[in-house]
Amino acid sequence: MNAAVSNTSYFKYWRACAAMGPIFLAAFILCWGVLGYNIPPIPADFTAEQMAQHFRTHANEVRAGMAGAMLFGILYLPWTLSITKVMEKIETDGNHIMSILQMWGGGVTVVPLVTSSVFWLAGSYRPEALDPVILQLLYDMGWLLIDMFYAITTVAMVALGVCGLADKREKALFPRWMCWYTIWAGLSFLFELLMPFFKSGMFARQGWLNFWVEFIVWFAYILLTTYYVFKAIPRLEQERAAELSLVEQTGKLGAKPLQGNPEGRLANA
Amino acid sequence: MTDGSQGAPAQGAPSVSAPGILTFIIADVTIFGVLFVAFMVERSHQVPLFNQSSSSLDVRLGLLNTLVLMTSGLFVVLAVLAAGQGRASVTRQWLLASFVVGAGFGINKLIEYGDKFAHGINLLTNDFFMFYFVLTGVHFVHFLAGMVVLALLWFRTRGEAVDGPLFGWIESGALYWHMVDLLWIVIFPMLYLLGSR
Numbered sequence: 001m002n003a004a005v006s007n008t009s010y011f012k013y014w015r016a017c018a019a020m021g022p023i024f025l026a027a028f029i030l031c032w033g034v035l036g037y038n039i040p041p042i043p044a045d046f047t048a049e050q051m052a053q054h055f056r057t058h059a060n061e062v063r064a065g066m067a068g069a070m071l072f073g074i075l076y077l078p079w080t081l082s083i084t085k086v087m088e089k090i091e092t093d094g095n096h097i098m099s100i101l102q103m104w105g106g107g108v109t110v111v112p113l114v115t116s117s118v119f120w121l122a123g124s125y126r127p128e129a130l131d132p133v134i135l136q137l138l139y140d141m142g143w144l145l146i147d148m149f150y151a152i153t154t155v156a157m158v159a160l161g162v163c164g165l166a167d168k169r170e171k172a173l174f175p176r177w178m179c180w181y182t183i184w185a186g187l188s189f190l191f192e193l194l195m196p197f198f199k200s201g202m203f204a205r206q207g208w209l210n211f212w213v214e215f216i217v218w219f220a221y222i223l224l225t226t227y228y229v230f231k232a233i234p235r236l237e238q239e240r241a242a243e244l245s246l247v248e249q250t251g252k253l254g255a256k257p258l259q260g261n262p263e264g265r266l267a268n269a
Numbered sequence: 270m271t272d273g274s275q276g277a278p279a280q281g282a283p284s285v286s287a288p289g290i291l292t293f294i295i296a297d298v299t300i301f302g303v304l305f306v307a308f309m310v311e312r313s314h315q316v317p318l319f320n321q322s323s324s325s326l327d328v329r330l331g332l333l334n335t336l337v338l339m340t341s342g343l344f345v346v347l348a349v350l351a352a353g354q355g356r357a358s359v360t361r362q363w364l365l366a367s368f369v370v371g372a373g374f375g376i377n378k379l380i381e382y383g384d385k386f387a388h389g390i391n392l393l394t395n396d397f398f399m400f401y402f403v404l405t406g407v408h409f410v411h412f413l414a415g416m417v418v419l420a421l422l423w424f425r426t427r428g429e430a431v432d433g434p435l436f437g438w439i440e441s442g443a444l445y446w447h448m449v450d451l452l453w454i455v456i457f458p459m460l461y462l463l464g465s466r
Contacts, residue, residue: 176292181296201399
């Protein structure tokens, strides 16, 4: 523990990063979903001509929406990092496997969010010059990428849940039920495996299960996690303040652990 | 919601708090419930097709699988009871028995899937078989996860007190395994019996 670093400095960017989650969500829904005509998706059983009509009619909205989605999609990264920092305070034995997995899983989630937007952007770039089948292919590729790359997000969600369940605090930083929810939500994305086989019905990209349920489950995860990260930060500040005070009193590391701090969190702070 | 999976009960005392895994179970059962409703709605639009397709399923295999899962579930209950009494070796025996009996479900299901594929029946054959493969397939994934949980619990009970912190995990694993039972108890009559004869 670096006692020279004050709590203010230590936790300086944590809240700002955590706030990026809801900002990402609001901006992504507006840009990717509303302007980009992805909420709900254009049905997979639309003909190429219908798809071409869509791109040619709404080119400017889709361009603006996808440009915004590519900008704000990046915010998923700092938001992920805020979760990682809290998780590191749960993995106090120096084994940060789950924290790192969560960071990579959440960080790499930015890739499908941003790159899938490129396909829709490409479709809207010069739609009058492209064949309807090409436009249909671009729209399909966007959806196949964002839906079928779900497993990387699942890694982050399951890692968060597993780590949270291992929290030995009397009152865990992330409630057990929330940890189980994140594990379930991450695994529920497995339904997307069925998406390439269907152009209509509940498993198609516009289907009530593979679109409405899965995206609402993901959005709820973002809001829920942000709420508990914000609740965890002041508690961690208090824990560290107590440890700083102890270090000040004893003047050395490895002092008797604080009550409720049986893992010797002092050494890892 | 609090969690019984962390707080160790007193020696032999049952956990009084609902394990956090109930969140997982409630969410999972809800999704299955919605799928069941979707099946019934779709069935109401295509009754002859669903009846005809259902009649091609082997009811005996389905019934056997129901008995296998219920027996395996009973053994898990006995494991939890033994764990609550601190009897580690008995707990391990029941967990092993539950695993071995439960494995029969997997073997049966693979035989059944193999038969369907051999007859050219798959997910896209018709709407009935879409539901058949999705419902039984997703259930099968849950079953496999349950088998892994049983195996992990069996290994962990080798060197750890079963009425300590591990008790919550045994209880949570048992609840999950019962969910696998429960889902099958709905899936079996819905797919195999409803209008099939």
